[in-house]
Amino acid sequence: MTEFFLTMAILAGLNVLLASGFNMILGYGGLVSVAQPVFYAIGAYTSALLSMKLGVPLPLAMLAGAALAAIASFGVSLPSLRVSGDYLVIASMGFQLGIVHVINNIELTGAASGLSGILSAVEGPGRSWIYAAIVWTICAVVILGIRWLVTGPYGRAITAMRNDEEAFASLGRDAMRIKVTLFAVGSGIAGLAGALYGHYFLFLTPDQFGIFSSATLLTMVVVGGAATVRGPVLGAILLTVLPEAIRFLQLPVSIMAPLQGVLFSALVILFIFLKPEGLFGGTAVGGLEAWQGRGTARSKAGGRV
Amino acid sequence: MTRKSDFGISRRGILAAPLVLAMPNVVGRAFAQTEPLRFGVADPLTGPSAIFGLDQMQAVRWAVEDINAAGGIHGRKLEAIIVDHQAKPDVGIAVVTRLIQVDKVPAFITAFSNVVKAVAPIANREKTLMLSVGANSPDIKNLGEYVYTTFPLADVDMKALPAYLYKTQNKRRAAVLYVNHETGIEGAKVFTEYFKKAGGEVVLNESYEEQRSDFTGLVLKVRAANPDVVHIHSVVSDFTAIVAQMRQLGLTVQVTSFQTAFNPKMIQELGKGAEGIIVTAMAPSAEDNKNVPGYLERWKKAHNREPVGLPYTQYFHDAPYVMAALFKRVLDQKLPVTGENMRKALLEIKSFDLPLTNTITFNADHTVDAPTYFWQVKDGRFQVIGKL
Numbered sequence: 001m002t003e004f005f006l007t008m009a010i011l012a013g014l015n016v017l018l019a020s021g022f023n024m025i026l027g028y029g030g031l032v033s034v035a036q037p038v039f040y041a042i043g044a045y046t047s048a049l050l051s052m053k054l055g056v057p058l059p060l061a062m063l064a065g066a067a068l069a070a071i072a073s074f075g076v077s078l079p080s081l082r083v084s085g086d087y088l089v090i091a092s093m094g095f096q097l098g099i100v101h102v103i104n105n106i107e108l109t110g111a112a113s114g115l116s117g118i119l120s121a122v123e124g125p126g127r128s129w130i131y132a133a134i135v136w137t138i139c140a141v142v143i144l145g146i147r148w149l150v151t152g153p154y155g156r157a158i159t160a161m162r163n164d165e166e167a168f169a170s171l172g173r174d175a176m177r178i179k180v181t182l183f184a185v186g187s188g189i190a191g192l193a194g195a196l197y198g199h200y201f202l203f204l205t206p207d208q209f210g211i212f213s214s215a216t217l218l219t220m221v222v223v224g225g226a227a228t229v230r231g232p233v234l235g236a237i238l239l240t241v242l243p244e245a246i247r248f249l250q251l252p253v254s255i256m257a258p259l260q261g262v263l264f265s266a267l268v269i270l271f272i273f274l275k276p277e278g279l280f281g282g283t284a285v286g287g288l289e290a291w292q293g294r295g296t297a298r299s300k301a302g303g304r305v
Numbered sequence: 306m307t308r309k310s311d312f313g314i315s316r317r318g319i320l321a322a323p324l325v326l327a328m329p330n331v332v333g334r335a336f337a338q339t340e341p342l343r344f345g346v347a348d349p350l351t352g353p354s355a356i357f358g359l360d361q362m363q364a365v366r367w368a369v370e371d372i373n374a375a376g377g378i379h380g381r382k383l384e385a386i387i388v389d390h391q392a393k394p395d396v397g398i399a400v401v402t403r404l405i406q407v408d409k410v411p412a413f414i415t416a417f418s419n420v421v422k423a424v425a426p427i428a429n430r431e432k433t434l435m436l437s438v439g440a441n442s443p444d445i446k447n448l449g450e451y452v453y454t455t456f457p458l459a460d461v462d463m464k465a466l467p468a469y470l471y472k473t474q475n476k477r478r479a480a481v482l483y484v485n486h487e488t489g490i491e492g493a494k495v496f497t498e499y500f501k502k503a504g505g506e507v508v509l510n511e512s513y514e515e516q517r518s519d520f521t522g523l524v525l526k527v528r529a530a531n532p533d534v535v536h537i538h539s540v541v542s543d544f545t546a547i548v549a550q551m552r553q554l555g556l557t558v559q560v561t562s563f564q565t566a567f568n569p570k571m572i573q574e575l576g577k578g579a580e581g582i583i584v585t586a587m588a589p590s591a592e593d594n595k596n597v598p599g600y601l602e603r604w605k606k607a608h609n610r611e612p613v614g615l616p617y618t619q620y621f622h623d624a625p626y627v628m629a630a631l632f633k634r635v636l637d638q639k640l641p642v643t644g645e646n647m648r649k650a651l652l653e654i655k656s657f658d659l660p661l662t663n664t665i666t667f668n669a670d671h672t673v674d675a676p677t678y679f680w681q682v683k684d685g686r687f688q689v690i691g692k693l
Contacts, residue, residue: 003431004406011399101514104485113444113487114394114422127430201398202426205419205487208395247403256389258351 006128010200012240013135014193019220019232020146021189026218027226028150029182030162034214035076035092036190038099039069041209043191044198045109048118051199058121062195069191070184072099077183096211104206114205121199131200138196139233142189147229149185158182219264222271225278234280239264341384342377342632342642344625345404345413347397347420350389353542354417356570360612361416361439362387364622367603368660372625378632383625386410394423405431412631412647414624416456416617418442418487425452433644434631434651438624439617441563442491446670451648455627455665456620457675459492462563462585463538465677465693467500470534470561473691474583480509480532482523482547484539492538492563500536508532515540520547524554534559537566545571552578559583569611572682579682583690586678588616588662590689593678596660615687616678623659630657 022036047065050056056064080091103109110116122130149155161168161175168175198204216239224235246259271278346365349358365385373382386408390397397420404410405427413428415421416439428435429449437445437454441462445454470476479500483493489512497507509530513523524547527535535551535558537544544566551560552575561583572579591597600622604612612618634650635642656666665673679691 001407004402007402007406104514112485112490113442114419116422116425116444116448201423203394203423205394205423207393207419244399244403247400 003128006132008240008244009132010128010135012237013132013139014197015217015220015236015240016139016233017142017189017193017196018217019224019236020142020229021186021193022217023221023226023228023232024146024182024186024189026221027228027232028155028158028162029179029186031179031183032089033076033092033183034089034211035096036186036217037209037211037213038096039073039187039190040194040197040213041100041103041204041206042069042072043194044204044209045103045115045194046191047195048115048198048204049108051119052117058119058199062192062199065195066188066192069194070188073183073187074180077180093211096214100206100209100211103209109206110204112206114203114207116203118198118202118204120202121196135196138192142192143229143233150229215268216264219268221278222268222276223278225280228278228280231278231280235278238279239267339381341382342628343384343386343408343410344628344632345401345408345410346385346387346624347390347400347404347413347415347424348387348621349392349417350387352391352393354392354540356568357439357565357614357617358389358392360614360618361621363608364612364618365414365625368622368625372629378629379636381636383629383632385625390415390417390420392417392420394419397424398427401427405433411642411644412436412628414438414455414621414628416440416621418445418491421445421452422448422487425449428452428644431644432648434647436624436627438620440488442487443495444491446672448671451644453651453667453671455624455662455673456617457587457677458672459488459563460495461674462587462677463492463495464499466536466561466563466583466585466679467496467503467505469677469679469691469693470583471500471503471505474534474559476534476559477505478508478530478532478534479505480527480530480535481507481511482509482527482535482537482539483512484543485512485514486540488540488565489538493536496536496538513543515543517543518546520550521554523547524550524556527551527558528554528556532558534561536561538563540565545574548575548578548582561585564614564616567615567617567680567687568613569686570613572685572687579685582682584680584687586616586680587675588619588678589676590678590680592689593692594661594663600661619661623657623662623665626659627651627657627665630654 018036018040025031025033043065046068047061050061050064051058076092076095080088104112150158157173158178161178165175220235220239221232223239225231246256348361349355350362369383369385377383386404388400388404390400401413401424404413412434414436415424416437418440421437421440422444425435425448428451433451435452437452438456441456441459443458443460445458481493481497483489497510500507509526509532511523511526537547537560539547544562548560559581563585564587566584567586589597601611604610631647631650632642634654635646640646651667656664658664667673677693678689680687681690
């Protein structure tokens with residue numbers, strides 16, 4: 001039983017990283033992307049392959065996975081952040097599908113058969129305890145890092161950029177640079193989560209990184225509270241634990257499977273319409289306005305410069 | 306009146322204490338000797354692959370009922386804890402972790418190559434015996450010391466089919482279409498290699514992405530290549546869609562596939578277009594196994610139809626019998642029921658006489674061998690046409 005809870009704790013920790021990274025892009029940046037799972041995949045495959053094929057030590061391989069995911073994010077951000085909203089969604093979707101297609105078709109990644117034989121980061125009887133501790137220590141560092149980033153002067157610049165890009169640019173600030181940075185940070189965190197996933201679960205397949213995983217991440221961010229540090233953390237924990245708790249109810253499969261399927265989509269719809277600030281978001285709505293179809297803060301007030 | 310000690314505890318109480326303390330141990334042991342012997346089953350019960358999973362679970366339930374009706378194992382009931390993995394690796398990891406960590410099963414059965422590969426590291430790490438009962442990727446033999454397959458892998462029937470097509474059906478030019486998926490890639494690879502080895506020519510080798518619905522381009526390529534047989538290594542719904550579109554475009558060429566296409570619903574949907582399709586099956590037919598007619602009758606009585614993927618359900622039906630034999634061996638040897646001892650029992654017994662799949666013998670490489678049966682759709686139903 002302890003092992004089961006530890007595995008859940010590890011999964012929750014990885015989801016905290018993923019949701020927090022996604023929150024950088026969606027919540028703080030107001031950038032609607034659906035490509036987050038592919039950065040998770042890039043981190044996972046890079047770290048696994050570097051350690052398996054080139055013998056790179058695992059901590060270095062994991063950092064390389066995170067770095068490559070951050071660099072790969074330029075593939076979406078540089079060409080497409082000049083546009084935003086629907087165009088960015090389409091560009092990110094294309095990027096996501098394209099990279100998964102590549103992973104699905106090249107020998108190096110094991111193609112559709114998946115990649116097995118990945119090196120385990122920790123061995124021995126205390127494996128799960130140690131790994132849970134590692135994952136949650138990394139979570140703490142990442143969360144504190146995000147908090148430091150968004151509460152300082154840079155955080156105020158991010159908020160200003162998100163609320164009114166034109167006014168922000170008129171002050172001589174470069175909105176594009178902030179967007180690209182947010183995208184890289186969010187994607188790098190996803191890459192790190194992917195690397196951590198691979199060296200614990202030891203098998204990767206392109207099926208795991210489909211575009212529908214974005215919906216789960218979106219739910220975590222929306223339910224927890226976008227544009228807050230604690231919101232995605234608590235949303236990720238809640239939505240990792242909830243489906244498992246439903247399994248313990250021992251409901252008939254014909255009820256349980258649709259219930260789990262409906263859970264995520266129903267929560268997103270309910271929260272976006274009824275409580276857009278999320279459970280833990282206070283009054284902050286952040287980039288969710290983009291999802292709600294509202295304009296920026298200034299255009300809502302009716303004024304244009 | 307009972308005299309109390311300085312601590313307010315009576316002497317009788319002190320005397321009774323060891324008995325009370327021993328009770329859970331005694332009760333626990335007695336309970337352990339009567340509690341069911343549990344094993345896990347992870348299969349898709351929802352999602353697109355549930356069409357197979359649900360019938361496979363029916364077969365497992367019947368087998369467990371029959372074993373228990375015959376007295377169980379040393380008077381103890383066998384119990385299958387069935388969980389849904391939706392044929393998704395990530396869900397498989399979650400439910401198998403639960404089976405091992407929460408339900409504490411010493412062994413479990415599962416199927417679907419992508420899930421089998423994803424959960425194999427867990428089985429090896431946790432020293433829990435895992436029997437793959439319906440996954441056929443040849444990679445499965447290399448997944449570790451706790452992973453065995455009771456089901457012959459694709460390199461058995463996909464070696465046999467090309468030889469049969471070349472020698473018996475006089476096919477010389479094959480087109481191979483396969484889904485870009487674990488099962489499709491591996492199956493198509495073996496078929497292609499062995500069709501060439503048999504002396505034939507592979508005139509087209511094309512993959513397609515899963516969940517695609519329009520195959521017009523693919524079918525036109527087939528027509529241009531002018532093969533005399535088209536082998537389709539696909540998942541459930543694709544096969545029917547591809548053959549339907551081939552027939553609509555006037556292509557009446559011979560089609561072959563593997564056990565996934567062994568599906569009465571496919572014949573219903575394709576109607577006359579299904580006539581002549583040849584599929585492989587690794588489980589014995591009624592001619593080679595006396596229990597198969599009764600099993601089919603049971604389906605007819607309970608569900609008024611044949612099972613979807615009959616050969617798969619035969620292997621699933623027999624997996625609880627393998628489990629029962631392993632539990633019995635472990636109990637006979639008075640060993641604790643652990644994954645390590647279940648694996649030890651499997652290696653000792655090695656050969657199992659089973660109701661619907663005859664005798665299976667585990668090879669040193671964790672696989673089993675079986676003859677390949679060839680079935681053809683004739684007059685709206687599958688009929689055996691050969692065996693190799």
